[in-house]
Amino acid sequence: HKRGALAGKVGQSLLLHNLPNIKAERVLLIGTGKEGELSDRQLKKIVGATLTCLKGLGGSDAAIALDDLSVKNRDTYGTARLLVEALADGEYVFDRFKTQKAEVRALKKITLLTDKVRIADIERASTHAKAIATGMALTRDLGNLPPNICHPTYLGEEAKALGKAHKNLKVEVHDEKKLAELGMGSFLAVAQGSAQPPRLIVMNYQGAKKGDQPFVLVGKGITFDTGGISIKPASGMDEMKFDMCGAASVFGTLRAVLELKLPINLVCILACAENMPSGTATRPGDIVTTMSGQTVEILNTDAEGRLVLCDALTYAERFKPQAVIDIATLTGACVVALGGHTSGLLGNNDALINQLLDAGKQADDRAWQLPLFDEYQEQLDSPFADIANIGGPKGGTITAACFLSRFTKAYDWAHLDIAGTAWLSGGKEKGATGRPVPLLTQYLLDRAGV
Known part of the structure; x- marks a missing residue:
């Protein structure tokens, strides 16, 4: 960040490899703009940017840290609901009449990371969103x-x-x-x-x-x-x-x-x-x-x-x-x-x-x-x-x-x-x-x- 590689603008991304003390091989940082000012529309933009990056990486598992994400005028349920819906809708492909089908995506699972207090809200949001x-x-x-x-x-x-x-x-x-x-x-x-x-x-x-x-x-x-x-x-x-x-x-x-x-x-x-x-x-x-x-x-x-x-x-x-x-x-x-x-x-x-x-x-x-x-x-x-x-x-x-x-x-x-x-x-x-x-x-x- 000191080198100006990630200014934190909404949807901006930076991929980091082999960080010390972190199990994940790769960590993707996504800009969410000024704290407390993230709108519904910007969240959807972030999801789009995330899916585009993940597509290029070819990994089968991804985890999203939810606690760092707060959307204006939305509680835990509302934020998670919008996020999961945007992720699921972002995977939509209509290639029924194409002889060249869309590539089978490598990504099979997205895990949402949160603390225990919020699990029930997030599970409910995820069920509704899916x-x-x-x-x-x-x-x-x-x-x-x-x-x-x-x-x-x-x-x-x-x-x-x-x-x-x-x-x-x-x-x-x-x-x-x-x-x-x-x-x-x-x-x-x-x-x-x-x-x-x-x-x-x-x-x-x-x-x-x-x-x-x-x-x-x-x-x-x-x-x-x-x-x-x-x-x-x-x-x-x-x-x-x-x-x-x-x-x-x-x-x-x-x-x-x-x-x-x-x-x-x-x-x-x-x-x-x-x-x-x-x-x-x-x-x-x-x-x-x-x-x-x-x-x-x-x-x-x-x-x-x-x-x-x-x-x-x-x-x-x-x-x-x-x-x-x-x-x-x-x-x-x-x-x-x-x-x-x-x-x-x-x-x-x-x-x-x-x-x-x-x-x-x-x-x-x-x-x-x-x-x-x-x-x-x-x-x-x-x-x-x-x-x-x-x-x-x-x-x-x-x-x-x-x-x-x-x-x-x-x-x-x-x-x-x-x-x-x-x-x-x-x-x-x-x-x-x-x-x-x-x-x-x-x-x-x-x-x-x-």
Whole structure:
């Protein structure tokens, strides 16, 4: 340090060999910046730097001294949880379609070193973090799969496989015939242009007493979104395979809940369809009848997420839920408003909104509330039907949530718009992020009180 080899800047590293009186062959020093000022983001940066260094070293075992690590506004549990989650998520690789696979990593084990007083907190944090990272990996895998493989039927098969592996998970996959029986005219309208049939996937996890009201997660599962007849521009359209990341994040959250065996009841509803232009596709101007009985004038076929979600949200009523949270890559307007770091959050119940904001803060997977004032509802007026499916150029994230709010009057409801946070565009880092699995799992951990 006297020679200036390590200034202590965040993420800076120095490798030392054969230090006297230390069993380890090599000691890696990582800069953590000024004492007491380390933020969540900087901790993740440090983990990235550590993993990069460890990769190059080729050792099979590593130990991390936790006592030297303190993150601003986080206790032992919070720091360890963030660290383990970042380490596990940092190991994620998606090379299924590469003939040249990623190198098998030499590192097999990471040990966290601490004093006895903190062991229980760190073990609990590690258990939670590993489950969240497993859920995120599933979410990322499903998001990254190409749309010729990951279509609604494929997601249905994945759900059935999950159901077979877990006794307390009941899975139903409803086809287009069942959707017609249920009166889901809006959902069916989105799928009618595609050769891929739609699927409504319902996964019912029983972790508490039978009579306990469940929490319900509803995921938008548009496996590819061309925009339909209101077709999108060609540039970047490949990224519309990520339009099912809401459904993927519900899968991932359920995976974490199953691993943690949370003592709650949870129903996961995935509204899966492919939005394609064809001779059978929905036209701008078509009017459809939703499961709720309300009619919708489809002015733009690219505002399709809300058309599948509205029927799924009506379907959710039958479970008499404690709360319903829908998760959707819903609007480009949300990316304009909040960028790529924060999910949009709206809803009809302040307590629920605050619980989700708090969970996002704890999990370092943040959301931000946008208003759902009555004044915005007028933008959805239609001269020909009960509601129009778009509300003009202003406040697009809000008017999309206003549309959904017409179908959620029977329960406490929140809506997460993850259009900016579900995936990263372009470059080496391109791909699904696994968000908001940490936020959702934290919310359910809080409700379960574990």
